[in-house]
Amino acid sequence: DVKVTQSSRYLVKRTGEKVFLECVQDMDHENMFWYRQDPGLGLRLIYFSYDVKMKEKGDIPEGYSVSREKKERFSLILESASTNQTSMYLCASSPRLGGQNQPQHFGDGTRLSIL
Amino acid sequence: AQSVTQPDIHITVSEGASLELRCNYSYGATPYLFWYVQSPGQGLQLLLKYFSGDTLVQGIKGFEAEFKRSQSSFNLRKPSVHWSDAAEYFCAVGVPLGAQKLVFGQGTRLTINP
Numbered sequence: 001d002v003k004v005t006q007s008s009r010y011l012v013k014r015t016g017e018k019v020f021l022e023c024v025q026d027m028d029h030e031n032m033f034w035y036r037q038d039p040g041l042g043l044r045l046i047y048f049s050y051d052v053k054m055k056e057k058g059d060i061p062e063g064y065s066v067s068r069e070k071k072e073r074f075s076l077i078l079e080s081a082s083t084n085q086t087s088m089y090l091c092a093s094s095p096r097l098g099g100q101n102q103p104q105h106f107g108d109g110t111r112l113s114i115l
Numbered sequence: 116a117q118s119v120t121q122p123d124i125h126i127t128v129s130e131g132a133s134l135e136l137r138c139n140y141s142y143g144a145t146p147y148l149f150w151y152v153q154s155p156g157q158g159l160q161l162l163l164k165y166f167s168g169d170t171l172v173q174g175i176k177g178f179e180a181e182f183k184r185s186q187s188s189f190n191l192r193k194p195s196v197h198w199s200d201a202a203e204y205f206c207a208v209g210v211p212l213g214a215q216k217l218v219f220g221q222g223t224r225l226t227i228n229p
Contacts, residue, residue, distance in 0.1 A: 094215065
């Protein structure tokens with residue numbers, strides 16, 4: 001089974017801090033994704049990456065950046081945390097097989113609170 | 116732009132009753148469609164997917180979904196729900212460009228009455 005591991009289940013940080021959320025997948029997937037999940041809004045894509053050192057903005061990239069130095073690891077960075085970034089953050093990965101969308105495999109999420 | 120609508124934010128059914136969760140999508144080409152389930156405090160688990168072929172798709176945990184192109188729908192069904200089916204359910208449509216993004220609906224929270 002594919003395993004997507006997010007480094008923290010719960011995290012509490014202060015306004016203005018630089019915050020790192022880490023995600024590691026063990027299935028050699030090319031694609032990796034970061035979402036935030038808020039009640040009533042579903043999942044919204046923040047950033048994604050389809051290869052090492054490649055990244056593309058999703059729907060809500062403002063206030064975030066990402067890093068993918070190794071294929072298995074995709075980091076989400078909150079440059080200066082703000083209270084409106086309190087949310088559940090989900091990481092996912094998927095293989096790139098031809099032109100077909102492949103199912104994404106999700107981690108258990110990180111519930112981040114910014115005080 | 117692609118979009119997914121789940122019209123029902125919250126549904127309550129009795130244990131043993133049948134279930135149908137609605138999903139409508141907007142996408143110009145042949146869609147790739149998915150249903151995911153999220154139990155409290157956990158990530159999303161794939162229930163089933165539709166790529167092409169037979170429009171009735173079987174998934175895990177006794178779920179099935181039917182793709183209806185004329186209605187732009189991909190509704191999820193289960194003949195008899197169990198208390199363990201209480202969760203949030205997400206429909207998603209695949210965008211086969213670049214990293215093959217998914218666009219998710221808002222989710223439907225399912226409550227099971229004993």
